[in-house]
Amino acid sequence: MLTRKEKREREKNQNFFFDFVKIQNHFFKDLVDQLKKVKDKRHQSYITYGPETILYTILLKSVFGIKSMRSMTELFNKDECIENIRVVLGLKELNELPHYDTINDFLAKLEPKELETIRIYLIKKLFEKRCLESFRILNKYWPIVFDGTGIHTFKEKHCEHCLRREYKDKETGETKVAYMHHVLEAKLVVGDMVLSIATEFIENESENVPKQDCELKAFMRLVDKLKKTFKRLPICLIADSLYACEPVFEICDKHNWKYIFRFKEDRIKTVSQEFRAIQSLETNGKSSEYFWVNDIAYNDRLVNLVEKVKVTENEKKQEFLFITNFRITERNAEILVQAGRRRWKIENEGFNNQKNGWYEIEHVNCHNYNALKNHYLLVQIADILVQLYKYGSKLLKQLKKSAKEISSKLLEAIRTRIITVEDLKKCKKIQVRFTYT
Ligand SMILES: [Zn+2]
Incomplete structure (x- = not known):
């Protein structure tokens, strides 16, 4: 010092x-x-x-x-x-x-896409330099966090691509429409850094689309881009519970990607019921720091669940439950949970810093x-x-x-x-x- x-x-x-x-x-x-x-x-x-x-x-x-x-x-x-x-x-x-x-x-x-090309150049250079190798999960997979966020909201129609959402005006009780622009990000989480490697704008093709664009639809487009750009990159997707669903599992199977998603019990009920049933048999109600179950059947595949229970200073229990296609073992349970928890980084350091700290991305330039x-x-x-x-x-x-x-x-x-x-x-x-x- x-x-x-x-x-x-x-x-x-x-x-x-x-x-x-x-x-x-x-x-x-x-x-x-x-x-x-x-x-x-x-x-x-x-x-x-x-x-x-x-x-x-x-x-x-x-x-x-x-x-x-x-x-x-x-x-x-x-x-x-x-x-x-x-x-x-x-x-x-x-x-x-x-x-x-x-x-x-x-x-x-x-x-x-001209700017996307420049970003790809930057990211590929970083991989070439091999300066981030120590941040791979289990020495192999690059942790890539997926998350969507709103960047602009308008009271009046801004352009034909705006997403529209109805809301009730607090004062008058009238139903009004908000016009918004949202974005889905894929960010590489390496140590203290959260580097954007691909972006997909969540936007309607035109004003008259019968169904609006959404995060999961944008995800499918983003995945195509990622796969085309980083063909053989070993990737581990990290995301919230929204992503724990059949279409995303299919994509991961197809591309040989790993995933770790936060898991909410109601996302796939049969899976969480089986997990809890085995948990109560094996632990007799005693809670341990890490508990996992491999090979829970879901549609045509097997999924694995791991839970970390953390007791905070004021005796409150915090539970972190993840679904993954990594086979969970005594040796990797902690590593996988830590990797899954990196999702908060994109929210905190990624979006918050870009919104409120250094850049103010919500500012309409x-x-x-x-x-x-x-x-x-x-x-x-x-x-x-x-x-x-x-x-x-x-x-x-x-x-x-x-x-x-x-x-x-x-x-x-x-x-x-x-x-x-x-x-x-x-x-x-x-x-x-x-x-x-
Ligand atoms: Zn617009």
Whole structure:
């Protein structure tokens, strides 16, 4: 542990943004080229900024935790900031940064799959680097958490793809309709990091669909995407009780994927009845920390259930019940339960941090639906960069800064200090290690 004085000394003359760029380049040396390569649908004769300038500017907005497009344009309007972005992007010249209107216009025309391609590049690089190997379940399966959440709610119709839900107005008692946008995420949970690897927007194809889109339908589409992108990746799906159903089990069988789902007793009654019956026979009513039953028949397959009973400090019993296709043994019961419980991470660190902390994904940056999707995907990409920095930077590990301090240090650095081309060239190879904190 450093003393306060040592911390001040350590912090003096530190360029936090340069530190961030070093980590970015360590993992993704072709990131700028990837940004350059997106299919640009703008009218080529009116173009002032290349896609890499527009995309990197908006990524930095998220990295620095800037809430609105307007304040981004104001805060970035500094010579040092423009120069730093020019150097990192390897441009000959850059006199101004794109105004937020220019950025929103660009995002309104950009196909979301272009940004998905960039995210795939990032994730594949991380796998190649083999820096996350220790977080596989039983040394083999990558834990991928699936979870849906709402990102925008409107009182009036926003676009033809909105989900609609009726509700009763508290004051007038009238039945009204809320218009919403929801999203389903697949996130890789590796140690303290929760990295988005695929996104599916839950949306109606048009206004007149007889049945609205839902999380499980979106799940089927998301799975197709995942399978196409990461063909041979050994995956373990982690999700809540909604997923404990025949169509999802079938998908897992077909792709040879493992699953661990939270299990609510009423989700499949026959299965929970058999589990409880065997439990009362084997334990005679005495509760043990872990209890499991393998090979419970369900339709044409066998499923396994494991339960952890935790007694809290005030003598309250907490039960965590999971259904899985891992064969449960004395040796792996604890590991499987721990893996299943990682689902809370996507809720806490994943969505909450993105909604209330660093990014405010619910903020409507722009009204165009396609641009909104792209804003969302860019936050996911920025969040990967931020987490690798937050948990990978040696400097940050020593200084133990809060999220708020990190983002403001980064912003301060890009606005006041200059990185030169020579600085970047001189960068030594760094080592980045991730552990559980
Ligand atoms: Zn809409």
